[in-house]
Amino acid sequence: MLEARTVSVSVNRPWRELYEAIWRPECFPRWASGLSRSSLQPDGDAWTAQGPQGPIRIHFTGHNAFGVMDHFVDTGDGPEIHVPMRVLPNGAGAEVMLTLFRQPGMTEEQFEADFAWMRRDLEALRDWAEG
Numbered sequence: 308m309l310e311a312r313t314v315s316v317s318v319n320r321p322w323r324e325l326y327e328a329i330w331r332p333e334c335f336p337r338w339a340s341g342l343s344r345s346s347l348q349p350d351g352d353a354w355t356a357q358g359p360q361g362p363i364r365i366h367f368t369g370h371n372a373f374g375v376m377d378h379f380v381d382t383g384d385g386p387e388i389h390v391p392m393r394v395l396p397n398g399a400g401a402e403v404m405l406t407l408f409r410q411p412g413m414t415e416e417q418f419e420a421d422f423a424w425m426r427r428d429l430e431a432l433r434d435w436a437e438g
Contacts, residue, residue: 322401
């Protein structure tokens, strides 16, 4: 089993409305800084982009009634990385949760840096969604 940490942010927007605004892969570069400097291009059943360490291929969960926004990132260097993501009701607003799995060979410092990066991205999503 891989060590896991989940980060969440509260968003002052109805959860369903938020999910509908952000579930499409082409919306991710608005808030996901690892994709913001690259165009996300459809490629069969996946999408390709230039990630921080080079080209990546991403499979996204399709539209659904449950707020699931999981994605699977293939960096070309090892197995696909599963990134579970959820948009949940939180009163009149939403909670957005994203889980990071510590990959084999990842140092504690790298894990902490990736977690901080995820937190910044979710805060950017909140700022965009509430702006």
